[in-house]
Amino acid sequence: MGIDAVKPSPVPIKEENSSNQSTSLLSFDTDISTATTAAEPSTTTVLLFSLLLSTCIALSAAVAFAILFFSSIRSTNHHHTSTAIQIARPLTKLTHPVVILISSDGFRFGYQFKTPTPNIHRLINNGTEAETGLIPVYPTLTFPNHYSIATGLYPAYHGIINNKFIDPIAGDSFTMASHEPKWWLGEPIWETIANHGLKAATYFWPGSEVKKGLWDCPVNYCAPYNESVPFEERVDTVLNYFDLPNPDIPIFMTLYFEDPDHQGHQVGPDDPQITEAISHIDALIGRLIKGLEKRGVFEDVTIIMVGDHGMVGTCDQKVIFLDDLSSWINIPTQWVKDYTPVLSIRPPSDQSPSEIVAKMNQGLSSGKVKNGDKLKVYLKEDLPKRLHYWDSDRIPPIIGLVAEGFKIEQKDLESKECGGSHGYDNAFFSMRTIFIGHGPRFPRGSFQQWVIIICKECAFASSLTPFLYQEMHKPIINLLDVPRTIEF
Ligand SMILES: *[C@@H]1O[C@H](CO)[C@@H](O)[C@H](O)[C@H]1NC(C)=O
Numbered sequence: 001m002g003i004d005a006v007k008p009s010p011v012p013i014k015e016e017n018s019s020n021q022s023t024s025l026l027s028f029d030t031d032i033s034t035a036t037t038a039a040e041p042s043t044t045t046v047l048l049f050s051l052l053l054s055t056c057i058a059l060s061a062a063v064a065f066a067i068l069f070f071s072s073i074r075s076t077n078h079h080h081t082s083t084a085i086q087i088a089r090p091l092t093k094l095t096h097p098v099v100i101l102i103s104s105d106g107f108r109f110g111y112q113f114k115t116p117t118p119n120i121h122r123l124i125n126n127g128t129e130a131e132t133g134l135i136p137v138y139p140t141l142t143f144p145n146h147y148s149i150a151t152g153l154y155p156a157y158h159g160i161i162n163n164k165f166i167d168p169i170a171g172d173s174f175t176m177a178s179h180e181p182k183w184w185l186g187e188p189i190w191e192t193i194a195n196h197g198l199k200a201a202t203y204f205w206p207g208s209e210v211k212k213g214l215w216d217c218p219v220n221y222c223a224p225y226n227e228s229v230p231f232e233e234r235v236d237t238v239l240n241y242f243d244l245p246n247p248d249i250p251i252f253m254t255l256y257f258e259d260p261d262h263q264g265h266q267v268g269p270d271d272p273q274i275t276e277a278i279s280h281i282d283a284l285i286g287r288l289i290k291g292l293e294k295r296g297v298f299e300d301v302t303i304i305m306v307g308d309h310g311m312v313g314t315c316d317q318k319v320i321f322l323d324d325l326s327s328w329i330n331i332p333t334q335w336v337k338d339y340t341p342v343l344s345i346r347p348p349s350d351q352s353p354s355e356i357v358a359k360m361n362q363g364l365s366s367g368k369v370k371n372g373d374k375l376k377v378y379l380k381e382d383l384p385k386r387l388h389y390w391d392s393d394r395i396p397p398i399i400g401l402v403a404e405g406f407k408i409e410q411k412d413l414e415s416k417e418c419g420g421s422h423g424y425d426n427a428f429f430s431m432r433t434i435f436i437g438h439g440p441r442f443p444r445g446s447f448q449q450w451v452i453i454i455c456k457e458c459a460f461a462s463s464l465t466p467f468l469y470q471e472m473h474k475p476i477i478n479l480l481d482v483p484r485t486i487e488f
């Protein structure tokens with residue numbers, strides 16, 4: 001096998017194309033009549049049955065829904081009716097829509113079948129799901145994906161291009177504890193809500209503690225990250241918001257659980273510990289449902305449950321060592337900003353990145369480097385366009401894509417561990433996660449295929465400047481089971 005071995009398996013990720021039928025369907029200019037025309041079987045059959053879970057889904061299906069609700073408030077205020085409002089089931093107890101966005105970190109698509117998950121399945125059966133999973137953005141890492149969900153932007157445009165990285169201009173480092181606004185670009189949902197004088201609440205979400213616009217992590221509505229807080233306490237805090245007088249109930253709330261990512265890293269995706277973690281997550285969803293029912297608001301509240309990425313088993317037999325390339329080129333550790341799975345190299349300015357890439361690939365494809373055919377190195381501009389991973393100074397000039405489940409290390413330390421990892425190409429099925437929706441605007445008893453496209457601009461990501469790209473906060477949701485376009 002040659003370099004082709006690194007190519008992702010042929011899962012159907014649709015390359016966005018501004019001129020194709022699906023995109024024109026999703027145009028901002030699409031009005032109701034266009035949507036109706038689009039509903040003709042002749043035009044939509046392909047769309048209906050082709051799984052159009054494009055990368056745009058990962059670009060925050062959740063955002064779209066949250067904002068959909070939020071926007072409907074605005075729409076109501078402006079005496080503007082949209083199809084969304086007509087279709088939605090009326091609220092019975094709440095006086096405004098509420099969205100709870102739940103993230104279960106590292107919830108690989110398929111985990112929901114490992115063990116009985118009656119509560120998660122109650123949401124699915126009376127709501128909807130992405131039947132073949134949610135495709136995360138590349139890199140399939142926690143911070144980039146959570147912040148894409150919150151902003152609807154690809155990492156290159158929201159700035160969180162990895163869990164850790166260096167600002168090449170200022171020279172300072174971003175870590176998962178960095179709350180300075182300079183790192184966090186784009187406009188997260190909670191900021192949009194705060195800027196409109198409405199209430200949001202975050203019980204953990206990457207970026208939620210950062211001051212943005214009128215959002216300044218308000219006391220009692222924004223929990224500072226503390227992984228020791230028991231999951232049950234997190235659920236109960238969210239439930240307590242529903243005991244406030246109706247106007248004070250936040251319209252949007254987040255809830256975050258570190259599991260099953262935590263176990264997945266330690267033992268890989270196929271261990272009984274994962275099964276236990278899934279049972280626990282299901283019990284927490286049950287606790288939430290029960291609490292909402294007790295308050296008579298379960299049917300009024302929209303619950304969106306997502307993960308941020310999947311998980312794949314890794315073992316130390318499956319490694320590529322950079323030192324093995326030394327006959328072709330020396331890669332000093334100082335050049336390497338991240339090893340695995342997102343190999344990120346920033347050579348000093350007197351070195352030619354394209355020469356480095358050429359020499360590395362020469363070595364990797366020589367047949368003389370162990371697992372050399374499992375890594376391919378690119379100038380970031382030359383990465384597959386579907387990854388949208390180049391248009392930021394923060395992304396180092398050289399990026400390596402490694403085969404599923406493989407690791408990259410500097411040298412052979414003869415470590416023997418096996419565990420799990422993520423961060424790989426988002427075309428790998430193992431990187432997929434879940435999308436589940438339940439609430440007044442989700443079709444009931446579904447099993448229909450949802451297609452959720454957040455922004456027309458996603459299609460033009462590579463040709464837009466980051467500034468223009470932030471314009472995407474006019475998302476469009478297209479539900480192909482009952483074709484309609486909701487514009488706001
Ligand atoms: C599903 O929704 C219907 C209609 O609101 C409701 O009567 C039923 O109890 C729900 N079933 C479950 C399991 O939640």
Ligand SMILES: *[C@@H]1O[C@H](CO)[C@@H](O)[C@H](O)[C@H]1NC(C)=O
Pocket residue numbers: 226227228229230
């Ligand atoms: C984090 O949460 C734990 C458990 O609730 C608590 O004991 C601890 O004081 C918290 N830490 C901080 C810094 O608030």
